[in-house]
Amino acid sequence: MKRGYKMKVAKAIDDSDALPSNDLFLSRLRWPITKDTLARLQALGKNTARFLTNELIARWINVTYNSYSRFYEGQLRLGLPVSRELIKTxxxxxxxxxxxxxxxxxxxxxxxxxxxxxxxxxxxxxxxxxxxxxxxxxxxxxxxxxxxxxxxxxxxxxxxxxxxxxxxxxxxxxxxxxxxxxxQRLPSYFDSEIEENTHIGRRDYEIVYYRDYTEEGKEIKFRRLVSIEDVTSGDNRPAVILVPGFANNSNCYDLSVRQSMAKDMADSGFWVYLFDPRGMGINKGKFDPLYTVDTLIDFDLPTVLNFVHSRSREKPAVLVGHSMGGIIAENMVLNWNMRKHLNSFQDLTSEQKAYMNQILPPPDQAEENLRQVRAIISLGSPKFFNKMTHAFFPSVLWMNHLSRIFRLQHLPVKDALQFLMRIPVVSDVTQLVLNSDFGDLNFLMNPENHKGHKIFTKIYVDRALESVPLGLGFQFLKAIYNGEGFKRMDQSRFNYSSHLSYFPKDIPIFHFWGSKDPLAPPDNLQYSRHYPHGIKKIYHLESPKDAEKIEITDRRSQVIDFIVEGANHLDLLYGKQAEEIVYPLVKRIINETWGDWSYETASATDATEMAN
The missing domain is CATH 1.10.150 (DNA polymerase; domain 1)
Known part of the structure; x- marks a missing residue:
């Protein structure tokens, strides 16, 4: 992998900047303990706490899960009365x-x-x-x-x-x-509303609700959010589609008036579209317990992208995805480009190729779809999971058995947290746990990034969090269990993560990683070397000044990775680091990758291609 320069701003501290309380404490000690020694002792204590409360627990849960799984397989072989509701072949x-x-x-x-x-x-x-x-x-x-x-x-x-x-x-x-x-089902808009926020420092926004239908006739709804003063019908401003993560609806991008990537983008004059997976957000009521990430990759997101492209007179879009949203966006594009190379795959059997041939769109349609994507930005979107690195992973693996025992149709993520937050004393304890990071157990946020926002977690649970269909949940559980990358759930068993070399090299990709994110750790950087793009760089960001120094270009063939120091999974969307580092950088990336696109230049390019 070609490595970019590593940006770290060293803070010079002279005697006048030192903390008096620490100096006074150290000077009174009988034994000469240096600040460096004290820092090492603190690090040792933190690592010990992590080992005892996180890593040791992770190992124990993995052992118990594997043991019970073997026992359950024995039950099936012996023909004992076990529900087969969720183990259909x-x-x-x-x-x-x-x-x-x-x-x-x-x-x-x-x-x-x-x-x-x-x-x-x-x-x-x-x-x-x-x-x-x-x-x-x-x-x-x-x-x-x-x-x-x-x-x-x-x-x-x-x-x-x-x-x-x-x-x-x-x-x-x-x-x-x-x-x-x-x-028989024409796409349409079915409602709109005006949100006035000028009295609190925001602009006034128009929110339009659209309805379209997937290739298979399934209804899908989504929203468009724009600043009324900043866009005009038929202008050349960027179109952006925001794709939410696992167990989230599109409100994760518009959590509150203050914490809203969607409104920040609208304030920059972007046409912002908010995608909701089926059964979630404004698609609630169309719950399908068996749909998977592949369903969103093959049908739902392509439907919204095609709609935006058609309604805006063939304007392309920048795809922005957090967590699972980035997985959907990247693998959708990878699917389309795979159509060109399907016969050249050496690691697929003829049966797998035949099945993939049924799944992938026709060559002409795949090529047209690729022209609709200007760039992809992913925020904390993993390529693989290591179940030994955090207690969260083996804990959720137990849902594989619990869902069978209790005959669940979904993983009750939101239901469970909302229940805990309704009980007075338990609610305080739950929020205390969610707002702390003892032993690095917090897999969502770094509390240091959310000082002054004590009710952030409650707002997030109420507005953005969703319970997860079994099919969607099991696809992630399989990826966590085998640690081999993200695979399709159908007969092809196609591994997206091991075929990144087939990604179209003329669509730029920008990855954001949190250095403290256990769900999508910087270990995922190892996959960037497999992309076919010509330019590959890595930037370490500790402060807004680091981000300001980065030069973003309009080059098409580039894969750029950003590591945000101290950021956890949700810190790429909310809190101080998101507002000061991520939001401004994402908007710069959109503007630069959009470049000089206009309807006039697009028409000229199309005419040239037809002539050739």
Whole structure:
């Protein structure tokens, strides 16, 4: 990896700057103890506390989890009465999906033709087509294209061609055809509101609510936030899509009037779009316990990006993601570029390639999608997990068993914390724990970064935190357990983290890491060397002055990593370091990577490409 210069500002301290209380204390000691020795003793005490309260506990929980997992596997082998609610195999999922579609096709064929083909026969044909790769599961259902339905009718069901028109019409009305799903559901805006904040030092904002539909016909809602005074319809200002992290909705970017990356960006004249995963934020009520990160990568975020591109007359967007949001944004783009290289993969079997071929968009669509992304900025987005580094990781692994025992449909993250915060004494203890960092147990925030914001954690839990669907949670649990990187949950088992060399080298990437972040530690820097980009640099930021000295360029082929000293996972979004270091730097990156983009230059570029 090409290393950039390491920025550290040394603070010169003379006698007049020294702390009198420490000097007085040291001068009265009978034994000559230097400040350096005292610092070492303090560090030793901190490391000992971390070992006893964090690392030792992490090892113990890992041992108990592994032991119980082996016991549970033994239960299954012995045939003891254990709930199989949450351990469905791919074969079972395929059988359920095929059974549902078989019932619909049975009624369509009988209604249109009068021909009675048994439901089981249709089901077994569909399962065979799935196994052959001719059909695919989408969000645990099968949605057919016209071409696929026609092939089934002719080759498998042996139905005369003069019934085609009637069958297609009936299939469209029953919403099993991909082409009719989006044709019947037009994207639209359904509400808007004005938020006036000039009396408290902010601008006035317009918030517009949009609705669109994924390729598979699933409804997805999202918001646009702009400063009324700073943008004009059809201008050349940057478009930014903010993607929230694990167990978060889009309010994480607009937590309060003061703590709002979204409003800071709007104040800079950006068109800001707030993405909510299905079942969360403004998409609440559309809860799907089985959707995964792959669902967001394949369907939901592409739908919002395509909408923004189309509605803004083909303006590209900068993608900004915190935690899981960065994982979604990067791997979505990686997916599209993989389409070009799928046949050259040496570490995928022919079966895996065939499955990926079903998942990835067609080459022309993938190429068009890539042109819609101007840059990607990720904040604390991990490439892998090490379950031995923090007690949090083995603790959450237990959800794998607890969710089965209690038959949960989601991981009750928000429910649990809100319950604890409603009990008077327990609430105080909970907030005390969340606002302390004894033994480095705090995996979310550095309390030093949030002095004066004692109710920050309560606001965060109430406004931004969400409980997590099982599918989404289990994908992370698998990544934590094996430590091999982030993999797809489907049959391809594709490892995103080990294929970064296939990322498009003309889309710049900027990673922010917190030096105290156990969820996405700077160890993730090792993955940056695998990107194909020409420029790679690392910057260490201790103060706003460090950030100001960094030169951000508009070069396309660059991967830049920033390590924010003393920052924990949420400190990249909230608190002193976010406001003084991260926000200003992110806005500079957006402006520089946007460069001289305009509708005029974009039209000229398109004309040149068509001529060639």
């Amino acid at each position: 791919q074969e079972e999922i395929r059988a359920i999906a095929a059974g549902k579609l078989a019932l619909t096709l049975y009624h369509i064929i009988l209604r249109v033709t009068g021909i009675r083909i048994s439901r089981n026969e249709i089901k077994y044909i569909l399962i065979a087509e799935l196994e052959a790769g001719n059909l695919r599961l989408t969000e645990n259902v099968i949605v057919l294209t016209r071409k696929q339905l026609k092939t089934l009718i002719i080759n498998r069901f042996k139905i005369p061609a003069y019934f085609f028109t009637g069958i297609f019409e009936e299939a469209g009305s029953r919403r099993i055809l991909k082409e009719t799903l989006k044709d």
